[in-house]
Amino acid sequence: MLQVENLVLTVVDPDTGARTEILHGNSFALAQGEALGLVGESGSGKSMTLKCILGIEPAGAKVEGRIVLDGTELLSARGEQLRRVRAEQLALIAQNPHGALNPVLPVGRFLVEGMSDARSLGRAEAERRAAELLRQVGITDTERVLASYPHQLSGGMLQRVVIAGAISGEPRLLLADEPTTALDVTTQAEVVAILDEMRREHGLSMIFVTHDLDLAAAVCDRLAVMKDGEILEVGTPEEIRDRPRTEYARALMAARPLLYPAGHAPAGLPDAPESGRDAAPRPQHPEEAEA
Numbered sequence: 001m002l003q004v005e006n007l008v009l010t011v012v013d014p015d016t017g018a019r020t021e022i023l024h025g026n027s028f029a030l031a032q033g034e035a036l037g038l039v040g041e042s043g044s045g046k047s048m049t050l051k052c053i054l055g056i057e058p059a060g061a062k063v064e065g066r067i068v069l070d071g072t073e074l075l076s077a078r079g080e081q082l083r084r085v086r087a088e089q090l091a092l093i094a095q096n097p098h099g100a101l102n103p104v105l106p107v108g109r110f111l112v113e114g115m116s117d118a119r120s121l122g123r124a125e126a127e128r129r130a131a132e133l134l135r136q137v138g139i140t141d142t143e144r145v146l147a148s149y150p151h152q153l154s155g156g157m158l159q160r161v162v163i164a165g166a167i168s169g170e171p172r173l174l175l176a177d178e179p180t181t182a183l184d185v186t187t188q189a190e191v192v193a194i195l196d197e198m199r200r201e202h203g204l205s206m207i208f209v210t211h212d213l214d215l216a217a218a219v220c221d222r223l224a225v226m227k228d229g230e231i232l233e234v235g236t237p238e239e240i241r242d243r244p245r246t247e248y249a250r251a252l253m254a255a256r257p258l259l260y261p262a263g264h265a266p267a268g269l270p271d272a273p274e275s276g277r278d279a280a281p282r283p284q285h286p287e288e289a290e291a
């Protein structure tokens, strides 16, 4: 459903005019329903890859290559066609859910406004559907949450609201950029599980950006290991874990942080051994306990 071919991103320093190549000709493909993890250390170009797909690269940057989404080449598409493809088929879930939500509107309004047919639905039906979306992401206390302003909810709860908003538009491809990094470890595992469930239930493809190899391995069908703007290797989590082809992937495996305390590893992963364990997770936010 997505082919990225020879993607090159060059940014220009507005003061000096100096050009820097950030992505160096990367190629990868994504099948319908597949989850691909982009993993690598900070600055390796993961977020920029997503930005190129979304068309939100820095001002003045030049994007070359091909990005084909369901037959539409995004880099040469223009105007209405491009706007429609991006609005209808792509949804971004970013690290900080506050960025996606309007701080002066209750989250119910955010969900209703995101519905493409909100106007024809009528208020009662739109609100009923917003509540149903929240139930799908594991929120039971829907009335209170719909009436709450973003600052009244925890990060984990807000990220669930953002996921609910993302799926309401029935996109084909989810772009998740470190969606759990800002959350405490307990909530991270819950949000990852919800994202995974939503993706499978709705048959969505996903690109999951993270520096956390274990998390990517738990969530994704294949992983692309990035370093310094280049994809070094692509393989299943097992291939990358057991038979890394590059020294860098081997080193990344060896250095990976063990983030999950006992009982909180994402599905399919063992808990971290005692020696590598982080401190005990922060106490749950009361809303998380309710949901």
Ligand SMILES: Nc1ncnc2c1ncn2[C@@H]1O[C@H](COP(=O)(O)OP(=O)(O)OP(=O)(O)O)[C@@H](O)[C@H]1O
Pocket (backbone or CB within 6 Å): 011, 022, 040, 041, 042, 043, 044, 045, 046, 047, 048, 049, 058, 211
């Ligand atoms: N607005 C910008 N203008 C110019 N260069 C940028 C800009 N934003 C990021 N870069 C550079 O692009 C490179 C890739 O950054 P990117 O944000 O894609 O990395 P990343 O792998 O997502 O890292 P992180 O995990 O820290 O977000 C880095 O060298 C970074 O300094």
